[in-house]
Amino acid sequence: MINADKKRTQILEAATRRFAHFGLAKTTMSEIAQDLSFSKALLYYYFPDKNALYAAVLEHVIAQSFEEMEKQLSSISDCQQAMMFMLDKRIAFVTKYYNLLENSISAVQQIPDEMACVLADSKDKEIALIRDILQKGVDTGQLVIEDVQETAEIILFALVGMRFSILKDLKGVLFPTKDEFDHILQLQKKMVTVFLKGLASPSH
Amino acid sequence: MINADKKRTQILEAATRRFAHFGLAKTTMSEIAQDLSFSKALLYYYFPDKNALYAAVLEHVIAQSFEEMEKQLSSISDCQQAMMFMLDKRIAFVTKYYNLLENSISAVQQIPDEMACVLADSKDKEIALIRDILQKGVDTGQLVIEDVQETAEIILFALVGMRFSILKDLKGVLFPTKDEFDHILQLQKKMVTVFLKGLASPSH
DNA sequence: ATTTTGACTAATTTTTTCAATTATTCAAAT
DNA sequence: ATTTGAATAATTGAAAAAATTAGTCAAAAT
Numbered sequence: 272m273i274n275a276d277k278k279r280t281q282i283l284e285a286a287t288r289r290f291a292h293f294g295l296a297k298t299t300m301s302e303i304a305q306d307l308s309f310s311k312a313l314l315y316y317y318f319p320d321k322n323a324l325y326a327a328v329l330e331h332v333i334a335q336s337f338e339e340m341e342k343q344l345s346s347i348s349d350c351q352q353a354m355m356f357m358l359d360k361r362i363a364f365v366t367k368y369y370n371l372l373e374n375s376i377s378a379v380q381q382i383p384d385e386m387a388c389v390l391a392d393s394k395d396k397e398i399a400l401i402r403d404i405l406q407k408g409v410d411t412g413q414l415v416i417e418d419v420q421e422t423a424e425i426i427l428f429a430l431v432g433m434r435f436s437i438l439k440d441l442k443g444v445l446f447p448t449k450d451e452f453d454h455i456l457q458l459q460k461k462m463v464t465v466f467l468k469g470l471a472s473p474s475h
Numbered sequence: 476m477i478n479a480d481k482k483r484t485q486i487l488e489a490a491t492r493r494f495a496h497f498g499l500a501k502t503t504m505s506e507i508a509q510d511l512s513f514s515k516a517l518l519y520y521y522f523p524d525k526n527a528l529y530a531a532v533l534e535h536v537i538a539q540s541f542e543e544m545e546k547q548l549s550s551i552s553d554c555q556q557a558m559m560f561m562l563d564k565r566i567a568f569v570t571k572y573y574n575l576l577e578n579s580i581s582a583v584q585q586i587p588d589e590m591a592c593v594l595a596d597s598k599d600k601e602i603a604l605i606r607d608i609l610q611k612g613v614d615t616g617q618l619v620i621e622d623v624q625e626t627a628e629i630i631l632f633a634l635v636g637m638r639f640s641i642l643k644d645l646k647g648v649l650f651p652t653k654d655e656f657d658h659i660l661q662l663q664k665k666m667v668t669v670f671l672k673g674l675a676s677p678s679h
Numbered sequence: 680a681t682t683t684t685g686a687c688t689a690a691t692t693t694t695t696t697c698a699a700t701t702a703t704t705c706a707a708a709t
Numbered sequence: 710a711t712t713t714g715a716a717t718a719a720t721t722g723a724a725a726a727a728a729t730t731a732g733t734c735a736a737a738a739t
Contacts, residue, residue, distance in 0.1 A: 461629055
């Protein structure tokens with residue numbers, strides 16, 4: 272029982288390493304099994320198929336990141352500060368898991384339902400996170416916002432889109448460098464700062 | 476001479492119709508020639524190759540749109556109004572020429588140098604357009620901006636990215652509808668409005 | 680009973696080949 | 710200088726073959 276869970280976790284971790292480095296297509300179930308000296312069949316004992324394993328990995332790293340972020344965010348009361356913190360963490364996450372996310376990032380191709388679901392969830396949670404930051408700003412009188420949900424959506428669209436636009440401009444670059452992610456972060460911070468100023472209560 | 480230019484223009488126009496409707500891949504040189512009852516070889520007398528013709532079409536429609544926009548923009552002094560006008564025109568352009576731009580829009584694939592060049596130019600011009608609107612706002616005392624060029628870039632990145640993010644969410648949709656473009660426009664306007672408010676001079 | 684495996688099959692991807700389409704050239708005609 | 714028909718070169722698409730990988734299962738191990 273406890274041992275079974277351990278095996279499952281081991282598989283998840285090995286899969287995370289492989290997927291995070293090589294992506295879905297360039298990782299085989301055999302390789303993951305070999306990394307652990309397990310038989311390939313064992314992977315199928317714990318996970319129904321490759322997509323499910325990949326989705327589990329995705330879900331795991333996303334959940335981990337959210338958990339950490341929410342914990343740390345709770346101790347920041349200023350919403351400008353909170354937003355900057357979130358941007359830092361967001362970029363750190365994307366930088367670390369860029370290859371894992373490549374499928375979800377590069378549009379075009381169809382994403383299997385299982386992953387689409389995880390990603391949709393993740394998007395909702397991210398909007399909720401931004402919404403909570405904004406709401407705190409409204410509650411403390413720092414901000415004046417008519418529709419907090421929509422405003423959070425606009426901010427997320429702009430952030431995701433900004434990252435995409437900048438990375439697209441770097442055409443021919445298979446793997447963006449740390450510097451390029453830093454550049455994105457810098458512009459995102461400036462944008463959000465101006466945006467928050469635009470939402471600021473006149474009395475402040 | 477004058478007749479030769481006319482032929483060139485005819486070819487450009489016929490190519491525009493085909494490319495705008497079917498895109499680069501689904502349009503053949505023979506079809507363009509047939510539309511005009513010219514021989515296919517004549518197209519090669521006026522344009523070195525298919526990519527060059529496509530790039531010329533792209534350049535032409537972009538230049539036309541810019542020209543019209545600049546003319547009309549010159550008579551708008553309020554920068555909020557100017558920005559909204561620009562957003563309207565931008566979306567109208569993308570809606571009209573969506574198929575023509577599909578290559579440039581869908582990332583991933585390599586864009587031939589000739590087109591990349593036209594698109595890079597177009598991007599620079601667009602930034603310049605936004606910069607000029609912002610600069611007017613600074614000059615009239617409506618806005619306070621430290622780095623106008625960078626701010627213009629941020630706005631463009633956010634706009635382009637926003638469009639991309641929203642269209643990506645509509646996965647499986649080959650041709651976005653008018654309504655979907657309107658939704659993009661609506662969110663873009665809200666974003667830019669808040670952003671401009673964030674740049675507004677305190678005295679206003 | 681649960682967990683694990685090797686050997687097997689099914690599905691998918693990659694490679695190769697070949698026919699058909701399409702881009703491009705060019706010598707000759709206008 | 711402009712235009713064309715006829716030819717060649719390049720590209721694409723479909724089909725077949727080969728190779729890799731996903732997924733299954735009966736039996737072994739714990």
